[in-house]
Amino acid sequence: MPLLRFLRNTLLWAIPATLLWLAITPTYNRFLARAAENAVQLTESPNHTTLKRYDQHNFLIYRDDLQGQTSTGHVSSVRVTSYHFMLIFTAAIFLGVPDTPLRRRLESLGWAALVSAFFHIGALLFRIKFIYATQLGSWSAEHYGAFGQNFWGLGRHLLDLPFRFALPLLLWSCFYLDRLLPDLVRSEATGALPRTKRRLAKDSTNSPRD
Amino acid sequence: MPRNPRTNEPPDPRDPGTVRARKPLDRRQVVFLVAFVVLLGGGFTLLSLNAVDRVFVVPFTALVAKVSGWLLDVIGQDVTMRGTQIVSPRFAVDIKNGCNGLETVVVFASAVLAFPAAWRTKLFGLVGGIAAIQVINLVRVVALFLTGAYFPSFFDSSHTVVWQSIVVACGVLLFLVWASRWAAPRPPQHAEAQT
Numbered sequence: 001m002p003l004l005r006f007l008r009n010t011l012l013w014a015i016p017a018t019l020l021w022l023a024i025t026p027t028y029n030r031f032l033a034r035a036a037e038n039a040v041q042l043t044e045s046p047n048h049t050t051l052k053r054y055d056q057h058n059f060l061i062y063r064d065d066l067q068g069q070t071s072t073g074h075v076s077s078v079r080v081t082s083y084h085f086m087l088i089f090t091a092a093i094f095l096g097v098p099d100t101p102l103r104r105r106l107e108s109l110g111w112a113a114l115v116s117a118f119f120h121i122g123a124l125l126f127r128i129k130f131i132y133a134t135q136l137g138s139w140s141a142e143h144y145g146a147f148g149q150n151f152w153g154l155g156r157h158l159l160d161l162p163f164r165f166a167l168p169l170l171l172w173s174c175f176y177l178d179r180l181l182p183d184l185v186r187s188e189a190t191g192a193l194p195r196t197k198r199r200l201a202k203d204s205t206n207s208p209r210d
Numbered sequence: 211m212p213r214n215p216r217t218n219e220p221p222d223p224r225d226p227g228t229v230r231a232r233k234p235l236d237r238r239q240v241v242f243l244v245a246f247v248v249l250l251g252g253g254f255t256l257l258s259l260n261a262v263d264r265v266f267v268v269p270f271t272a273l274v275a276k277v278s279g280w281l282l283d284v285i286g287q288d289v290t291m292r293g294t295q296i297v298s299p300r301f302a303v304d305i306k307n308g309c310n311g312l313e314t315v316v317v318f319a320s321a322v323l324a325f326p327a328a329w330r331t332k333l334f335g336l337v338g339g340i341a342a343i344q345v346i347n348l349v350r351v352v353a354l355f356l357t358g359a360y361f362p363s364f365f366d367s368s369h370t371v372v373w374q375s376i377v378v379a380c381g382v383l384l385f386l387v388w389a390s391r392w393a394a395p396r397p398p399q400h401a402e403a404q405t
Contacts, residue, residue: 001390007383085371089379154255161308162254165378166317169385170246177239180389181326 001179002098010096017091021084026056029080032117033059036124043129057081061128066139076131083120083164090116090168097176112171119167123159130156238326245324253316267307274344275305278351287355301359303351311347314381315340321385327393335388339381346380 033051041047050062052074060074067073094109095102133144133152140149163170235243256262275294282289282296289298294305322335350373358365 003387003390006386010383079370082370085375086378089375089382092379093382157258158251158254161313162250162316165313165374165381166246166250166320168378169317169321169382170243173239173243173246174235177242178236180386180393181236181238 005098006096008096009098010092013095014088014092017088017095020091021088025081025084028084029053029057029059032080032083032120032124035121036128039121039125040128043125049128051078061131063132066136076135078124078127080124083123084116086164086168087113087116090171093168093172094175097179108175112168112175115171116167119159119163123156123164126152126156126159242324242326246320249320249323250316253320254313257312257316263307267310267312270312271305271307271310274310274347274351278305278348278355281348281352282355285352287359289355296355298355298359301355301362303355303358305351309347309351311343311350311377314343314347314377317378318343318381318385321382322388322393325385325389325393327389331393335385335392339384339388342384343377343381346377350377 030053033053037049037051040049048063048065050064051059052062054060054077058077058079061076061078062074066075090112091109094112095105097105129152132140133149134140144152257267272294275296276291279289279291279296282298287298289296291297296303296305318339319336322332322339325332327335354365354369354373357368
């Protein structure tokens with residue numbers, strides 16, 4: 001892969017990606033909050049959870065069965081923007097790939113954005129369930145057993161940092177890792193193992209060329 | 211796959227003129243992805259263990275705080291250290307887990323270890339990459355302190371969005387640089403053709 005061109009393209013694409021992200025963030029936050037609210041309600045019967053917008057980035061978590069038991073009225077809050085700012089980097093590295101038609105790069109980015117959206121909803125679901133399972137004192141202990149607390153806690157821990165940060169690279173690798181593994185394409189064509197192929201290639205450099 | 215009509219060789223993926231059709235994931239791609247996810251999950255689970263936190267993460271975070279405080283002192287900021295807190299008359303910041311760059315280190319290290327390359331190359335990548343990430347993280351802590359001291363209204367977004375993105379992006383780009391420059395060397399034929 002022409003590395004310098006990739007780095008330059010990535011930096012340049014980061015600018016429009018940032019502007020687009022800034023423009024869609026309020027709408028996307030509302031969409032994510034609504035989708036996460038629905039996802040949490042799938043785990044409740046009857047529905048108790050509501051997410052209400054506090055400001056552009058933060059949403060308050062309300063449970064109607066806990067309304068009178070908290071001084072502020074809401075159970076907790078969640079900063080929704082923190083879950084999706086890596087979209088900027090995702091867009092930049094997908095669009096920065098050299099020697100690929102723009103249409104194909106946009107197509108790949110579309111798939112990556114779709115997977116990212118599901119990831120964001122899942123991460124928010126785990127965040128809210130983690131709060132319910134571990135952060136509400138006796139209410140949490142009464143409604144969640146040890147397995148539930150560990151399940152939502154570990155899930156939230158993994159989705160909150162490592163996979164949120166690694167998601168752009170994971171998605172990019174699904175589409176473009178073969179750019180870093182040239183032997184893949186060559187060995188596919190020749191049927192030779194990569195190591196054998198390298199040895200053959202080395203031998204051929206020692207012999208006179210046509 | 212179309213071949214070069216003159217040499218009857220398969221197309222080189224590094225050839226700028228090569229436009230490849232989309233193909234399903236290759237076995238080595240799948241192995242990389244699975245290994246990456248497993249190492250990532252394992253690495254972060256390891257970091258979250260109380261014993262690891264007590265023995266490694268907390269002292270390491272304190273070291274990051276100490277070095278950051280020293281750097282701020284060097285550039286003329288009137289700061290004093292109180293444990294992991296950096297305090298000045300204008301601003302104070304507490305360096306906690308999450309501000310130590312270890313998340314990015316785990317992402318980078320997982321990717322390097324999962325990538326099909328020689329162990330010596332991996333070791334070289336790990337040492338160089340982790341050192342570079344920690345340097346970038348120190349720049350981040352110092353920059354965030356200065357932002358908080360002189361542009362406090364920008365601190366929140368700088369802390370939660372801008373610098374987190376920059377540090378993670380640097381970690382990922384360092385991996386891509388390592389993978390394409392050192393871990394996957396150019397095939398000799400191609401290298402000769404380029405000279």
